[in-house]
Structures are given as C-alpha cells and as structure tokens.
Amino acid sequence: MSFIAGVSVIPSSGAAEQWWRDPLQLERLITQNPEQAWGGNRLPTIPKPSAELPNPERPLTLAELTDLSLRNNPQTRVAWQAARAAAAQVGIELADYSLQASGALSYLRARQVSQTGISQPVIERYAPSLTLSYTLFDFGVRSNQLEAARFNLLAANLSQNRTLQAVAFNVEQAYYALLGFEQLVTSGQISLRNAETILDATERRRQSGLATIGDVYRAETAVAQARLMLQRNQGEAAQARGRLAFAAGLPATTSYLLAPVPRQIEVGGLTESVGGLIDRAKSGRPDLIAAEAAARSLSATSRATAAAGLPSVSATGIYASNFYVGRPDGPNWSLGIALNIPLFSGFRDTYNTRLAEANAERQRANRDQLSNQVELDVWEGYFTLQTAAAALTTADSLVRTAAQSLEVAEARYRGGVGNLLDLITAQADDVNARVQQITSQFTWYTAFSQLNFALGSLPLSPASLGAPPAPGSAPVNPAPGTPSFPPLQIQKQP
Numbered sequence: 408m409s410f411i412a413g414v415s416v417i418p419s420s421g422a423a424e425q426w427w428r429d430p431l432q433l434e435r436l437i438t439q440n441p442e443q444a445w446g447g448n449r450l451p452t453i454p455k456p457s458a459e460l461p462n463p464e465r466p467l468t469l470a471e472l473t474d475l476s477l478r479n480n481p482q483t484r485v486a487w488q489a490a491r492a493a494a495a496q497v498g499i500e501l502a503d504y505s506l507q508a509s510g511a512l513s514y515l516r517a518r519q520v521s522q523t524g525i526s527q528p529v530i531e532r533y534a535p536s537l538t539l540s541y542t543l544f545d546f547g548v549r550s551n552q553l554e555a556a557r558f559n560l561l562a563a564n565l566s567q568n569r570t571l572q573a574v575a576f577n578v579e580q581a582y583y584a585l586l587g588f589e590q591l592v593t594s595g596q597i598s599l600r601n602a603e604t605i606l607d608a609t610e611r612r613r614q615s616g617l618a619t620i621g622d623v624y625r626a627e628t629a630v631a632q633a634r635l636m637l638q639r640n641q642g643e644a645a646q647a648r649g650r651l652a653f654a655a656g657l658p659a660t661t662s663y664l665l666a667p668v669p670r671q672i673e674v675g676g677l678t679e680s681v682g683g684l685i686d687r688a689k690s691g692r693p694d695l696i697a698a699e700a701a702a703r704s705l706s707a708t709s710r711a712t713a714a715a716g717l718p719s720v721s722a723t724g725i726y727a728s729n730f731y732v733g734r735p736d737g738p739n740w741s742l743g744i745a746l747n748i749p750l751f752s753g754f755r756d757t758y759n760t761r762l763a764e765a766n767a768e769r770q771r772a773n774r775d776q777l778s779n780q781v782e783l784d785v786w787e788g789y790f791t792l793q794t795a796a797a798a799l800t801t802a803d804s805l806v807r808t809a810a811q812s813l814e815v816a817e818a819r820y821r822g823g824v825g826n827l828l829d830l831i832t833a834q835a836d837d838v839n840a841r842v843q844q845i846t847s848q849f850t851w852y853t854a855f856s857q858l859n860f861a862l863g864s865l866p867l868s869p870a871s872l873g874a875p876p877a878p879g880s881a882p883v884n885p886a887p888g889t890p891s892f893p894p895l896q897i898q899k900q901p
Contacts, residue, residue, distance in 0.1 A: 456481065458657050466666040469582050472655055476578045477571060479656025486563075486570035493556070493563035500553040507540045536727035543744075545719040551711035558704035565697035572693070572860060574654070579856040581651035586668060587849035588644035594845060595637035598838045602626070602633040605834065608820075609827060622827040629831050633838070668852070681789045684862060688785045692863035695781055698774040705770045709763035716756030718748045781861070788858035795851040802840070802847040809833075809840035 438445050458479045461467055467475075477483055515532040542549065606626040612618035649659040657663075679687075689695060723745055728738040749756065816833035819825025 456656070460657065460661060461663050463662040463664070466664040468666045469579065469668075472582060472651070472665075473575045473578050475657075476574050476655040480574045480654070481656065482570055482574055483567075486567040490560070490563040490567050493560040497553070497556045497560050500549070500556040503542065503549045503552070509538050511536045511538075530731065533730040534727065535730075536725065539724040541722050543720045543722055546714040546717040548711050548714045548719070551707045551714065555704045555707035555711065558700045558707065562697040562700035562704060565693040565700065568693040569697065569863070572863065576856060576860040577654040578651070580853055581647065581654040582665070583668075583849045583852040583856070585644065585647040585651050586665060587845055588640055588647050589665075590845045590849075591640040591842060592637065592644050594838070594841045595633065595640050598834075598841075599630070599633040599637050601834055602630040605827075605830060606630050617823065618827065625827055625831060629834065677789070677792070681786060684789060684858075685782050685785045687864075688781050688862045689778060692781055694863070695774070695777055698770070698777050702767065702770040702774050705763070705767035709760065709767045712756075712763040713760045716749050716752075716760070718746060721745050721747070784861035785858070788854065788861040792851070792854040792858050795847065795854040799847045799851050802844040805840045806844045809837040813837040 459475060461471075461475060511534075513532075513534045515534070516529065518529045519527040606623070606629070609618050609622050609626040613620065613623055652659050652661045652663070677684075722743070724740070724742045726738075726740040728736055730736050813833040813836070816825055816830045820827065820830045
C-alpha cells in the first residue's frame with residue numbers, strides 16, 4: 408500500500424472489491440443475511456379510509472345500508488377512477504386529429520477569435536421558431552385507435568355499473584346473514600331457558616322421588632348443549648356484524664343497529680321461465696356487455712396496429728427567425744408534405760399485429776366463457792330460489808308440528824305420565840324446527856338476492872322478475888357522459 412503525505416490513496420483489495428460491487432453502499436439498506444428480518448424506523452403512515460358513519464341509535468334498513476356502502480366502499484371509487492381514466496384516453500386519441508404545434512426559443516451570446524488572434528465583436532442572437540404538423544392520411548390508425556378507446560370507455564362504464572351491483576349484492580348477503588344469526592341467537596336463548604326450566608323441574612322431581620339421578624344428568628346435558636349452540640351462534644353473529652361493516656365500507660368496530668325484515672314472506676311462483684331469464688341476463692348483464700365492448704376495443708386495436716406498418720402522409724410547416732442585436736434579421740419558413748414509408752423494422756410490425764390479434768381473440772374467448780357463466784348463474788339462481796321457497800313452506804309446517812309435539816310432551820311430563828327422555832327429544836325437535844325455519848327464511852332472501860345479481864338487475868319483488876324491461880331502458884346505473892354506440896349483440900364464436 409502506498410501513501411502520499413500520509414494519506415492512503417490505494418484501498419485494500421477487499422475494500423476495493425466491496426466498493427466495486429456496491430459503489431453507492433446500497434446493501435446497507437437491506438438485511439445482511441437471508442434469515443434476518445428487516446426492521447425500519449421510517450415507515451409511512453397509512454391514512455385511515457374516510458367513511459360516513461351511521462347513527463348508532465337509529466336502525467338501518469337494507470336500502471340505507473346499500474346507499475351507505477355505495478358511498479363508502481373503496482371498490483366504487485376504484486371503478487369510477489377506471490372510467491375516468493378511460494374517458495381521458497378518448498381525449499388522448501382525439502388529440503391525434505388536431506393540428507400539432509410546437510414552439511422553441513433559443514438565445515446565443517458568443518465571441519469569436521479570428522485566425523490572426525484578433526477578437527471579434529460579441530454576437531447576440533434570439534431565434535424563435537414555430538413548427539406545425541398535421542396527419543393527412545394514415546390508413547385508419549387514428550380512427551381505429553379512437554374506436555378502441557371509445558369501446559374501452561364503454562367497457563369501463565359498464566364495469567362500474569357491475570361493481571355497484573356487486574357492492575349492493577355483498578351488502579345484501581351480509582345483511583341477511585347477520586339477521587339470520589341474530590335470530591338464531593334469540594332462538595338459542597329461548598332454548599337455553601327452556602332447558603334450564605326442565606333441569607329445575609327434574610331436580611325437584613328427583614327430590615320428590617319421581618326422577619332419577621340419570622334424568623338429572625340428561626337434563627344437564629341438554630342445558631350444556633343449548634349453551635354451546637348459543638355461544639357458537641353468538642360468535643357467528645359477531646363475525647357477521649364485522650363482515651357487514653366491511654361490505655358497507657365501514658370500520659369493523661362500527662356500532663350500528665339493523666331494522667328487522669318482515670317475518671312473513673309472500674312467496675309466489677316466478678312469472679317468467681328460466682329461459683326467458685337467461686335471455687334477459689344475456690342482454691342486460693353489464694359485465695357481459697362490457698366483455699363484448701372490450702373485445703371490440705381489442706379488435707380495433709389490432710386493426711390500428713396492422714395499419715401502423717403502412718405509409719402515412721402528413722403536412723408540415725416551419726417558421727423561424729434569427730434576431731441579431733445590431734444586425735439585420737434572418738427570417739425563414741418552409742411548407743411541405745411528407746410521405747413516411749416504413750421499410751423494415753426487423754418484423755416488429757408483423758409480430759405486433761399478431762400480438763394484437765391474439766389479445767383480441769383471447770378477449771372474445773373470455774366473453775364466450777362469461778356468457779356461459781351467465782347462463783349457469785341464472786340457472787342455479789332460478790332453481791335455488793324455487794328450492795328455498797319450497798323449503799320455507801315445509802319449515803313453517805315443521806315448526807307448527809314440533810311446537811304441538813313439545814306442548815303434549817310438557818303436559819305429559821307435568822302430569823307424571825311422560826318421561827324426561829320424551830320431553831328432551833320433543834324440545835330438541837322444537838329447537839331444530841325453529842332453526843330450520845330461520846335458516847329457510849334467510850336462505851330465501853339470499854337466493855332471491857343471488858338471482859337478482861345473476862340477472863344484472865335489482866328488482867324490488869319476485870313478481871318483477873317476470874316483468875319485461877321498459878322499452879328503450881338503459882343499463883342499470885348508466886354512467887353520465889357515456890357516448891352512444893351501435894347496439895352490442897353478443898355473438899358467440901362457433
């Protein structure tokens with residue numbers, strides 16, 4: 408190692424290698440070993456999402472919760488910003504139809520020296536310039552790019568509609584689930600009180616010599632089972648409350664009350680066949696029409712990509728002037744027409760076209776897959792709703808017969824002619840019947856909501872499922888400013 412004035416100028420070989428491998432010393436910003444956890448003290452602060460909180464003392468209806476979720480849920484903002492971005496892209500493509508202008512201004516101050524060494528006067532020059540250009544013909548590049556952007560905007564607007572429907576659907580599902588678990592909790596509390604009443608009666612009968620210790624154990628077992636079921640339902644209800652808050656875009660710790668739904672459900676037959684509902688969904692589902700719009704957008708993109716490899720004609724104009732301080736000005740201008748002929752780009756244009764065509768074909772396949780999924784969604788929703796309606800009627804009958812059986816068993820037990828096992832069995836049957844009734848009620852509500860979502864609409868009653876849409880009606884939740892397009896007919900590929 409050599410020194411100059413006592414200062415090292417040649418680092419050691421190890422330090423030189425380290426410096427050469429990481430000259431900016433960036434490895435100090437990460438851990439030294441793969442098994443070591445990173446810990447930093449300058450972490451960004453995550454802002455709390457802004458949410459409109461409900462009145463904790465006022466019960467909320469499903470409509471109010473849905474309205475709250477559409478304002479609070481971040482998914483709606485994501486979809487809306489995507490639509491805004493798509494609208495901005497249309498503006499970008501429209502800009503290609505405008506005259507393009509650019510200006511420049513330069514300033515120069517210089518002093519030259521002659522070959523004889525004599526200094527020349529200082530030269531000061533101002534040089535403004537204006538350049539104009541306009542594309543006259545490009546074999547459809549601009550028109551296809553604009554068409555692609557417009558169809559992409561239509562797809563974004565329809566996707567926003569579907570997002571709004573999905574947010575409302577998730578709120579409905581969480582709302583009915585929470586109400587169902589809350590009713591199960593209420594039913595469990597009644598069952599626990601009934602089981603405790605039977606236990607007290609059994610202990611008194613044992614003291615009187617009318618029951619055995621085994622009867623007491625059976626009654627205690629029934630109490631423990633009722634308490635366990637109640638605790639499970641309370642836990643499920645607490646989780647469902649958090650899921651509903653999440654669906655509404657609220658913090659999970661938000662306190663709120665729910666307005667009850669009608670206990671008596673008017674169940675009627677659907678007035679439209681499953682085939683008619685499938686046709687309605689295929690003509691009105693925003694996501695399916697958005698998939699068709701996306702396919703058309705990519706088809707236009709593929710045509711624009713193919714045309715990009717063809718010649719284009721543009722007009723240009725330039726005006727410039729040189730202003731010299733103390734000297735005459737030197738203006739100049741030019742007008743011309745330019746023919747741009749791409750000759751060879753290493754087959755880049757060929758493969759760009761193939762890539763665009765493959766993307767368009769892939770989107771058409773995605774559209775067909777979604778079309779099949781729409782059929783399945785409506786088919787399953789239709790028969791799920793029918794099954795739920797039938798189960799609801801059966802559950803009501805089951806509750807009536809189980810209640811009558813329990814009443815008889817209690818009377819026989821109080822009269823001393825019935826045994827404890829029959830009473831506990833009748834009580835368990837009554838509990839199961841009430842659970843089945845509650846489950847059937849909210850299964851019907853969720854099935855009805857599921858079919859509405861599969862149709863891509865939000866009817867207000869089962870009867871409205873059979874009502875055809877109004878002539879000329881727009882898609883659900885049309886976005887303002889959506890441009891007009893020819894009717895989109897979903898064409899399935901053979």
